[in-house]
Amino acid sequence: MSLEAPVQPPPPVPPEKLRGLAHLFASTRYSLAGFLRLLAEPAFRHEIVLGLVLLAALALGGATTPVLLIQGGLLLALAATEALNTAIELIVDRVSPEFSAFAGQAKDLGSFAVFCLLVVNLGFAAWSLLALV
Numbered sequence: 001m002s003l004e005a006p007v008q009p010p011p012p013v014p015p016e017k018l019r020g021l022a023h024l025f026a027s028t029r030y031s032l033a034g035f036l037r038l039l040a041e042p043a044f045r046h047e048i049v050l051g052l053v054l055l056a057a058l059a060l061g062g063a064t065t066p067v068l069l070i071q072g073g074l075l076l077a078l079a080a081t082e083a084l085n086t087a088i089e090l091i092v093d094r095v096s097p098e099f100s101a102f103a104g105q106a107k108d109l110g111s112f113a114v115f116c117l118l119v120v121n122l123g124f125a126a127w128s129l130l131a132l133v
């Protein structure tokens with residue numbers, strides 16, 4: 001059984017510009033489409049598992065609500081960084097499908113951004129758990 005999330009094909013024509021509430025609803029739909037696309041990335045699925053493990057460990061360890069909220073916020077920041085990293089990879093693969101220094105550096109910079117957020121998440125969880133014992 002495949003765990004790949006269904007990836008929606010792009011619309012054949014650009015959608016018309018919307019205003020007001022219609023714009024808000026459309027933006028929400030675009031964000032949901034981005035989330036579903038990100039689910040197709042194995043790295044993001046691993047990060048979801050990591051996030052659930054960290055939150056469960058903190059909750060079972062008796063962490064306070066503010067600590068759980070901060071950890072949740074840091075996990076959302078990690079998801080946002082993974083989304084931007086995936087967007088960079090998509091653009092780089094389109095602009096430079098061949099091997100190039102530009103492509104390698106762009107992808108490595110995106111990877112470093114994700115790594116930084118992983119360190120912050122693990123560091124905060126470890127510090128919080130140590131404070132509980």
Ligand SMILES: Nc1ncnc2c1ncn2[C@@H]1O[C@H](COP(=O)(O)OP(=O)(O)OP(=O)(O)O)[C@@H](O)[C@H]1O
Nearest residue numbers: 043089096097098099100101103104105107108111
């Ligand atoms: N077109 C390219 N030109 C030069 N170096 C590249 C290119 N594509 C990838 N690389 C190098 O290979 C490394 C791995 O790239 P790759 O795209 O496989 O990353 P990844 O994190 O494994 O991505 P994914 O898991 O999404 O496939 C990059 O960090 C970069 O250093």
